[in-house]
Amino acid sequence: MKVAILGATGQNGTSIVNGLLASTKTRFDIAALVRPSSLKKPNVIELQSKGINIVSFNLDDPEDHLAAQLKGIDVLIVCCLIDEAILVNAAKKAGVKRYVPCFYATVMPRGIQTLRDTKETTLDHIQRLHLDYTVIDVGLWYQISLPRLPSGRIDRNLFLYNSAIGGSGDIPCARTDSRDVGRYVARIITDPRTLNQKLFAYTDLRTQHELYDTRTADEIDDGIARTKDDPYKMMDYYQFTYQKSYDIMGENTPDYARYLGYQISKDLYPDMEGISFEDFFEETLEHGLKPMHEEFADMLRGSSSFVFQGEAITK
């Protein structure tokens, strides 16, 4: 199966590349679509050494040129935040058999968060073209779910942690180890049952009540109102709206996902065990947290909700 990935060097992209390479059920022929200016970057060279085809791919090229480059691709996976419209058009022209747009987040209805709505707008565009697709949401990564412990035991590499949880903290929320995202993707994109479906692939479902700070529903609504139209507060706005959705409304749950029409990974792949949160936490205690991909860390830097190691602990 020929798979092309846009964003193969990011946090999700790396997980997906590893997940596809580790698959024993299907042999994947993987191409990474890389912008010309990044072809020489160390993480691209590293991809090449793993046997990934590196394809110079410029989203500013004409649609027909992109379509020609996508010819013969079975599955196109996008895991970076871009305007996907031209890519969707090119994929349709090229006859791509399954398009996986960039979702990979918590389950949420429309009208809560502009970032989410942009993703849904991409899906609308896909559906107007009658292009076959699969939407994959994975809940919250373990890697950004940890609080800072008073003992300091998990501070090593804990460059990012969640300094406040919303509401009472007793709303269940689905989470997945970032490294499992690719394993789920490898199963999902080879499964005819998931064609033209939304998939909710997650490992762990639990409340946040054992975590420290809480943030009331009113504080979250105030936060949304305060950050919504300020481009410099974008990450805070995303965090407040995510929190509203998963901590207050309880939308990042299999029940709500089913209500929205999702299929659930645990129903389709009961044999598949994701990394448990306990194992992840044990490992973090022992070895510290694996550093996150730089671009993602850069994006999150400046958010008052997430705090980075070495930076101020209080907001």
Add this chain to the structure above:
Amino acid sequence: MKVAILGATGQNGTSIVNGLLASTKTRFDIAALVRPSSLKKPNVIELQSKGINIVSFNLDDPEDHLAAQLKGIDVLIVCCLIDEAILVNAAKKAGVKRYVPCFYATVMPRGIQTLRDTKETTLDHIQRLHLDYTVIDVGLWYQISLPRLPSGRIDRNLFLYNSAIGGSGDIPCARTDSRDVGRYVARIITDPRTLNQKLFAYTDLRTQHELYDTRTADEIDDGIARTKDDPYKMMDYYQFTYQKSYDIMGENTPDYARYLGYQISKDLYPDMEGISFEDFFEETLEHGLKPMHEEFADMLRGSSSFVFQGEAITK
């Protein structure tokens, strides 16, 4: 089962009232929510004589008052084009167990037609409130699918006919007798499998190639561009966008509905036979077409795509 209907005297509303009354599987306790100024209208009196509870219901009343009126209702069915937001809020507060918003049209993605997008926006609002719902689309009514015959044989009561079909006319399009809408609704709202689902309930699937005029895809696109922002051409705009969707894109089909995540009535109710298009046509030849409900006819009047008996035959 306690059912309340808003719009019970319209074309769909009448079919739904009759469908619920005719049901042998479930006994429905039916309330018609009627605006105060319409309580004395003959068609409301007629509803009352059929055993329907008439409830004076004013959408301008405060939300809490509406919620109090909806207390105890199991299923709330809306079949008139209104801003449903306040009704959705009131239904949620009242604990309504299933909300059926006003869809009842052809299958279509977002971003093709403003009317459709407004319906989807209502669904977004429902989903943000986590209110249980069922969306029902029924394709095109037989009653507005007939061309005018040169012989004049079906002119009697053919107050409305389709004077142009789009494209090549060889795209399949799903149709249903308007009188069957209520029979489908009676099955669907008592079925746990349809909770929080989109349902495509239709009877007949065939192309339009036997019909007369055709309208090219370009003419349709021109028509959309010409009518889109003109409030006086609203019905033409709806007709062009419907045609673009069902005649050109072939979206009013079970295949495309499945692609969008719909369930299909023929899968769920294989025992249920809708009125066939042949029977409908035979009956029309013999007895003429039953007059349509006035409000609907009024709404369509002035469209250049539909032509009314007694008015100019050519545009």
